[in-house]
Amino acid sequence: MGITVDVAYKSLNKFTEVLCGDKVEILKTEDSNILILADGMGSGVKANILSTLTSKILGTMFLNGATLEECVETIVETLPICQVRKVAYSTFSILQVFHNGDAYLIEFDNPSCIFIRNGELVRIPQNIRVIRDKKINEFRFKVQKGDALILMSDGTIHAGVGQLLNFGWTWEEIAQYAVKQYRLTISAMRLATAICQACDDLYMCRPGDDTTVAAMRIIDSKPVHLMTGPAKNPEDDKLMVSDFMAGEGGTKRIVCGGTSATIVSRVLDKRLDVSLNYVDPEIPPMAYMDGIELVTEGVLTLNRVIQLLKRYVKNETVSEDFFLELDKPNGASMVAKMLIEDCTELHLYVGKAINSAYQNPGLPFDLGIRQNLVEQLKHTIEEMGKTVTVTYY
The missing domain is CATH 3.60.40.10 (PPM-type phosphatase domain)
Structure with missing residues (x-):
């Protein structure tokens, strides 16, 4: 069964x-x-x-x-x-x-x-x-x-x-x-x-x-695939997107990051429509692509997602106000809501390319902001009792 x-x-x-x-x-x-x-x-x-x-x-x-x-x-x-x-x-x-x-x-x-x-x-x-x-x-x-x-x-x-x-x-x-x-x-x-x-x-x-x-x-089992960051080697873009798009019919997919969204759009030959509607001034607007449930900005959005998930794990702060925030139509709230309410297992597909806008290119990936956010996300989702797998490219 x-x-x-x-x-x-x-x-x-x-x-x-x-x-x-x-x-x-x-x-x-x-x-x-x-x-x-x-x-x-x-x-x-x-x-x-x-x-x-x-x-x-x-x-x-x-x-x-x-x-x-x-x-x-x-x-x-x-x-x-x-x-x-x-x-x-x-x-x-x-x-x-x-x-x-x-x-x-x-x-x-x-x-x-x-x-x-x-x-x-x-x-x-x-x-x-x-x-x-x-x-x-x-x-x-x-x-x-x-x-x-x-x-x-x-x-x-x-x-x-x-x-x-x-x-x-x-x-x-x-x-x-x-x-x-x-x-x-x-x-x-x-x-x-x-x-x-x-x-x-x-x-x-x-x-x-x-x-x-x-x-x-x-x-029902509800797998979610989340892709963030471009692959360290551009030749791995197709493999990364192929793995990200694999899975059963009920699998939901999230792309976090502008470069990642551009790669998915190019590899799948699908149009990427970027919204200019700032629902929340602190969260960059979302984008839309056929076949992908959520397309958001990367580091800023993931950081807010993790804050919401940590509040959920803490439990004492979960109230009607928390769910009102979870129901807001911004990228971070929508990602957090999917991970809390519509996910039983999370598969992360993480690119190891260095983004000079967020990190000194001289530092290794392991010390980067994205890697830190991925580790926090993995730990928090596991605290929620869900299974997490991470694949790096």
């Missing part, structure tokens, strides 16, 4: 707390993707320690093939005892999706997973197992492309308690809101952020509990 997933999460710290008491781990094995959400008792430092320990233990043991019983027993024996409540406590949810479409969900005291298929809510049955006096719901099922699964900490269902809502935001109301957002949004991060933003609004921007929403969407 070849399942590909888009995974993201958004957290709100309890008001006045520096650390979040929820912890999310996103892991990959050879044949699956694993999403873990742990919620430590209380808030602040203690809760952060409890949730971090829980998520790390579960992640490490799952990666090494441990059973659910072994995981729960290890957590019970390992977590430090809270001096106030005299118990060691952290709730958790684990979602493992295999590449063949099999899925495995484990829930302990967190709100139930929201499962959306074909724009409709799918109820997850209760299959309770008792392990070390803990009631754990365990569910095995099949996923298909288009599905969305949402894990939450209990800060979501507490949103608005005693303020805008008497009894908080119920699970059913959150699920219906998620279904509505699912029909509007295209990425896991937009879905998670929308639900978190609604919780923040109900808390009147003063969350009474740590709140985390982690979303996983089952999607």
Whole structure:
């Protein structure tokens, strides 16, 4: 079946707390993707320690093939005892999706997973197992492309308690809101952020509990090819463009750099139309070429792209304002949006020719601005959990 997933999460710290008491781990094995959400008792430092320990233990043991019983027993024996409540406590949810479409969900005291298929809510049955006096719901099922699964900490269902809502935001109301957002949004991060933003609004921007929403969407593989810089040897131009244009029908292509765009235009014998419309005074205008999704300027645009991607990776700065910036019609925002929302694997085709406008020709390529930007781009995309390959010419 070849399942590909888009995974993201958004957290709100309890008001006045520096650390979040929820912890999310996103892991990959050879044949699956694993999403873990742990919620430590209380808030602040203690809760952060409890949730971090829980998520790390579960992640490490799952990666090494441990059973659910072994995981729960290890957590019970390992977590430090809270001096106030005299118990060691952290709730958790684990979602493992295999590449063949099999899925495995484990829930302990967190709100139930929201499962959306074909724009409709799918109820997850209760299959309770008792392990070390803990009631754990365990569910095995099949996923298909288009599905969305949402894990939450209990800060979501507490949103608005005693303020805008008497009894908080119920699970059913959150699920219906998620279904509505699912029909509007295209990425896991937009879905998670929308639900978190609604919780923040109900808390009147003063969350009474740590709140985390982690979303996983089952999607098609979306390769993106990005070419930047001319080849060191002009004779390699045709090879570079040929590699850049290779790939399956769904592959999207980006060219960053005026010289690169000219080379692609010449080799493919396609017209290059340069726009004079400065949408953003700090970002050079774009160009257009048949068969290429985005054609932009090079160094300045890539630098802004990396700034946007780093904000995304940092997570705390991702909000409605971030997505408004991502939706702007300038080259940098459009490249960043494609890499965040429409890319599962990135293939970089990088020319090693020295541009004297940006770099002293006496310096080696490895010390150049473009090489530095490529390394930053590769590292940041990998932090997003996507695969990156780089080919130099």
